[in-house]
Amino acid sequence: MTDPTFQDLPAPAVHRHRRHHPSVIWIVPFVAIVAALTLGIRAYLRIGPAITVTFETADGLEAGKSEVRFKNVPIGKVDRIALAEDRRHIIATLKLTKDAAGLAARDTQFWVERPRIGVGGVTGLSTIVSGAYIGVNAGASNETIESFVGLEHPPGVTTDQRGRRFKLTAREAGSLALHTPIYLHQVAVGWISALELAPDGKRVTAEVFVEHPYEDTVTASTVFWNASGMDVTIDAGGLRIDTQSLATVVAGGLAYGVRDANAPDKVAAAGTTFALYDDRPQAMMRPDVERIPTRMRFPASMRGVAVGAGIDFQGVTIGAVDSLHPGYDATTKAFYTDVDATVFPERLEGAFASLVAEGGASGKTGLDMLQSLVGRGLRAQIRSGNLITGAGYIALAWLPHDKATASVAVADTWTIPTVPGGVDHMQEQVQEIITKIDAIPFDAIGKEVQQTIASVHQSTSAMHDNLFAPDSPIQSSLKTTLEQVQRAAFSLRGLADFLQQHPESLIRGKK
Amino acid sequence: MSARASELGILACPSCDLVMRDVGVGDRRCVRCREPLPRATRDHHVHVTALVLAAAILYIPANLMTMMHTEQFPTRRDDTILSGIGFLWHSGSWDLAIIVFIASIVVPLVKLLALVLLTVTARSGSTWRPRARTKLYRALEIAGHWSMLDVFVIVLLTAIVQLGAFAHVEPGPAVIPFAGVVVLTMLASAAFDPRSIWDGSR
Numbered sequence: 048m049t050d051p052t053f054q055d056l057p058a059p060a061v062h063r064h065r066r067h068h069p070s071v072i073w074i075v076p077f078v079a080i081v082a083a084l085t086l087g088i089r090a091y092l093r094i095g096p097a098i099t100v101t102f103e104t105a106d107g108l109e110a111g112k113s114e115v116r117f118k119n120v121p122i123g124k125v126d127r128i129a130l131a132e133d134r135r136h137i138i139a140t141l142k143l144t145k146d147a148a149g150l151a152a153r154d155t156q157f158w159v160e161r162p163r164i165g166v167g168g169v170t171g172l173s174t175i176v177s178g179a180y181i182g183v184n185a186g187a188s189n190e191t192i193e194s195f196v197g198l199e200h201p202p203g204v205t206t207d208q209r210g211r212r213f214k215l216t217a218r219e220a221g222s223l224a225l226h227t228p229i230y231l232h233q234v235a236v237g238w239i240s241a242l243e244l245a246p247d248g249k250r251v252t253a254e255v256f257v258e259h260p261y262e263d264t265v266t267a268s269t270v271f272w273n274a275s276g277m278d279v280t281i282d283a284g285g286l287r288i289d290t291q292s293l294a295t296v297v298a299g300g301l302a303y304g305v306r307d308a309n310a311p312d313k314v315a316a317a318g319t320t321f322a323l324y325d326d327r328p329q330a331m332m333r334p335d336v337e338r339i340p341t342r343m344r345f346p347a348s349m350r351g352v353a354v355g356a357g358i359d360f361q362g363v364t365i366g367a368v369d370s371l372h373p374g375y376d377a378t379t380k381a382f383y384t385d386v387d388a389t390v391f392p393e394r395l396e397g398a399f400a401s402l403v404a405e406g407g408a409s410g411k412t413g414l415d416m417l418q419s420l421v422g423r424g425l426r427a428q429i430r431s432g433n434l435i436t437g438a439g440y441i442a443l444a445w446l447p448h449d450k451a452t453a454s455v456a457v458a459d460t461w462t463i464p465t466v467p468g469g470v471d472h473m474q475e476q477v478q479e480i481i482t483k484i485d486a487i488p489f490d491a492i493g494k495e496v497q498q499t500i501a502s503v504h505q506s507t508s509a510m511h512d513n514l515f516a517p518d519s520p521i522q523s524s525l526k527t528t529l530e531q532v533q534r535a536a537f538s539l540r541g542l543a544d545f546l547q548q549h550p551e552s553l554i555r556g557k558k
Numbered sequence: 559m560s561a562r563a564s565e566l567g568i569l570a571c572p573s574c575d576l577v578m579r580d581v582g583v584g585d586r587r588c589v590r591c592r593e594p595l596p597r598a599t600r601d602h603h604v605h606v607t608a609l610v611l612a613a614a615i616l617y618i619p620a621n622l623m624t625m626m627h628t629e630q631f632p633t634r635r636d637d638t639i640l641s642g643i644g645f646l647w648h649s650g651s652w653d654l655a656i657i658v659f660i661a662s663i664v665v666p667l668v669k670l671l672a673l674v675l676l677t678v679t680a681r682s683g684s685t686w687r688p689r690a691r692t693k694l695y696r697a698l699e700i701a702g703h704w705s706m707l708d709v710f711v712i713v714l715l716t717a718i719v720q721l722g723a724f725a726h727v728e729p730g731p732a733v734i735p736f737a738g739v740v741v742l743t744m745l746a747s748a749a750f751d752p753r754s755i756w757d758g759s760r
Contacts, residue, residue: 053568056579059586059595072608079612079738086619086731112633178633 095143097126100157100181101136102197107161107179108139115141116160117183122147125181139197141181151193154186158198170201200225203240209259212240213315215271215301217323220251223273223299229255230274230302236261239301253323255301266305266312271323272330274302306331339414341366341388341461343427343441344454349384351439352429358388359430360443366390368441383452386441390461392417417461426451427465431473562756569595602751603681609746610673616735616742617666624730626712636730639663639708661707662736669705669743672698676750683758695752702747705740709733 105128107113115123123143131138143151160182162171174180181197184205203225204212217223220242229237237257245252257265301323305312315321324330341358349371358366372385392399392413399413406416426446431439443463451464513519546553563569569580573593586595596602624636637645639662646655672694679686715727 053566053577053579056568056577057589058581059569059578060589060592061582062585062587070604072605075742076608076612076615079615079742082738083615083619083735086623086735090623090731112635 093145095123095145095148096151096191096193097140097142098151098192099194100139100141100197101131101195102139102159103136103199105137105139107159107174108137108181109178113178113180115143115147115157115181115183117147117150117185122150122183139181149191150183150185151191151195152186153188153190153192155188155195156184156186156198156202157195158182158184158201160201163201203238203254204256208256209262210237210257211262211265211315211317213255213257213265214318214320215253215255215323216245216320217251217253217273218325220253221273221299223251223253223301228300229257229271230300231261231264231304233302235300236264263314265303265315265319267315267319268305268307268310268312269303269315269321270306270330271301271303271321272327273323273325274300274327302327304330337391337393337413339366339390339392339417339461340457340459341390341463342454342457343386343388343463343465344383344452345386345427345429345465346381346383346452347429347467349386349429351431352386352441353438356438357432357440358390358443359440360395363394364440365392365394365443385455388441390417414459414461421461421463425463427463428467429465562753564753571595596751596753602749602754603677605749606673606677606746607681609742609749610670610677613666613673613739613742613746614670616738617670618735620666620732620736620739621663623732623735625708625732625736626715627728627730628725629727630725638730638732639736658708658711661704665701665705666736666739666743669698669701669747670739673743673746673750676755680750680754680757685758688755688759691755692752695747695750695755698747702740702744705743706737709737709740 102108108125108128110125110128113125114121115125123141125139126142127140129138129140130136141157158181159179160171160174161179162169162175182201184202185207187206204210223239223242225239225242227239228235229239237255239253240256241254243252244250255271303321352368352371354368354370356368357364358368366388368386368388370387372387374383374385375381376383395402402416403413406412406419411419424445425443428442428444428446429439430442446466451466453464454462456462514521516522545557549557564580567580568577570577571588571591571593572595574588574591576588576590578589578595587593588595621639623638625639626637626642628635628637635645639658643655643659643663646652646658676691676695676698678684679691712727712729712733716729719725719727
């Protein structure tokens with residue numbers, strides 16, 4: 048429909064060789080779709096599972112902010128925090144990243160990492176500024192679940208730590224706590240990973256973790272003991288203070304070792320239960336297998352002998368007092384105390400073995416042989432072990448038995464007659480000394496001393512008169528003597544002057 | 559007599575104003591100065607539609623994905639455009655929030671909608687308020703200069719806030735689709751021939 052008047056106008060140049068189809072422009076939205084889809088799919092693939100964890104408190108957690116970290120690598124975020132229906136817990140919804148999806152295994156543990164200050168050290172210090180985060184200990188299970196119950200404390204051991212766990216049972220936890228270190232030859236090789244009361248409430252069960260490569264040092268015959276505080280020993284070698292490390296003095300610790308390093312041994316399996324001894328000497332003591340109940344009757348005061356007091360034979364503590372039973376004898380109208388004790392004859396080692404061997408020939412038991420010692424004059428006596436504290440022990444010794452008190456025999460029990468104790472003796476002697484001291488006439492002595500002092504005073508004043516009065520004969524003769532000495536000095540000086548001028552006169556004589 | 563150049567079968571070179579006959583298709587150039595001439599009407603509508611469509615597609619990831627990753631010890635946060643605006647608003651910088659909201663959300667959206675409106679009406683030869691539509695096109699051209707604001711903000715922050723462990727800002731994956739939206743809408747508005755607004759008016 049070009050107007051004829053414009054026929055003269057030039058036509059536009061057309062670059063045919065660069066001509067392209069107008070639909071080529073559709074590549075642009077196509078590329079945009081592909082790009083948007085790629086981004087979308089990538090974002091979708093990065094969305095990991097959402098899991099819920101219940102905690103006692105949400106202290107320090109913030110929805111949308113607090114991180115979930117595994118080995119300090121962020122693997123997700125706390126998405127939402129809600130109260131549980133029972134209002135006793137909080138339920139935190141965590142969004143994990145896709146690559147951390149496998150961490151939601153059935154046995155994975157979650158806990159809130161907050162700053163914790165204990166004697167063993169300070170942990171989670173970084174959370175003071177960064178805020179709390181949720182720590183993760185990856186489980187080994189292949190099964191993934193969506194809801195977890197969070198721990199209130201970080202687990203003692205994370206699953207990726209190499210080592211072995213053992214169980215210890217102790218009467219008291221003492222200063223033991225989670226993370227208390229365990230020493231072998233004073234090198235820290237592990238720590239307490241769990242601590243709980245036994246279900247019956249009578250004992251404390253501790254789980255210890257010994258790190259790789261030291262886990263093989265725990266053997267079947269290993270003994271564990273409490274190395275808390277320090278051991279102060281005063282013996283012939285002087286004062287000795289033993290500690291595992293300075294930290295154990297404050298924070299406590301455990302140590303282990305073997306009683307006999309040369310004995311054949313095998314590595315303990317994981318989960319083996321050991322007893323925890325109170326201290327090293329106790330741990331190192333042989334276990335007492337044979338026990339012989341013992342009974343002694345003491346008519347005297349039992350002051351200083353308490354339950355647990357030692358029974359000493361030839362300097363070896365072979366037993367301990369179990370109980371004290373005061374009694375009254377109507378026939379003699381006297382009070383007495385029956386002492387029940389346990390003797391561990393194996394502490395006598397070879398001596399007891401020989402004794403048993405001797406009796407074995409005639410079919411006698413160890414108890415019979417011990418009882419026969421009584422026939423040979425063995426008596427029990429209370430002795431004072433410590434003059435300061437007054438703590439006493441029971442000594443078994445061959446003593447003069449003229450005053451012995453027989454003990455009432457009980458079946459299957461070693462009954463030992465007793466003699467009055469050294470303490471009683473000493474008291475008598477001290478009494479005697481005091482009586483003697485009393486007899487000394489301190490009054491008379493005092494008077495005499497006073498008189499002596501008076502006469503001494505008199506003689507000194509007389510001497511003063513003789514010596515220092517201006518007309519005393521000593522004074523005048525002293526004066527004369529001094530004058531003569533002066534004259535002698537003058538003539539000596541004359542001689543000295545002459546000799547200085549005429550030294551030859553010493554040989555040739557005065558001319 | 560009032561007639562449009564296209565009705566008379568002629569067109570003028572936009573560069574040297576040489577009047578030529580409106581013949582030929584494809585890559586047409588001015589015979590005198592070799593300046594490219596506007597496309598034939600049907601061609602140019604396809605062109606604009608494709609660009610607007612592409613921009614609209616990219617608008618989705620640009621708004622859904624992380625625009626800015628901020629680490630300000632001890633916190634770190636990922637912000638989309640909208641959550642960043644919310645953060646600014648809640649932290650008291652409501653003035654900044656408004657500016658960013660207008661520059662990053664309203665302007666691209668209005669541009670897209672306006673381009674759609676212009677193309678659709680022009681294609682169907684609508685006679686609805688051609689003058690207002692021309693004004694809209696002019697406004698579009700001017701606003702286009704400012705729509706990269708968000709990208710500039712992030713580029714500046716990334717360059718300035720590099721305090722090592724204490725604070726740093728990194729652009730997120732949404733920056734690229736966002737820049738794509740801005741560039742594509744600018745290209746679309748440049749490709750749009752405002753004269754086609756009047757195609758339906760006789």
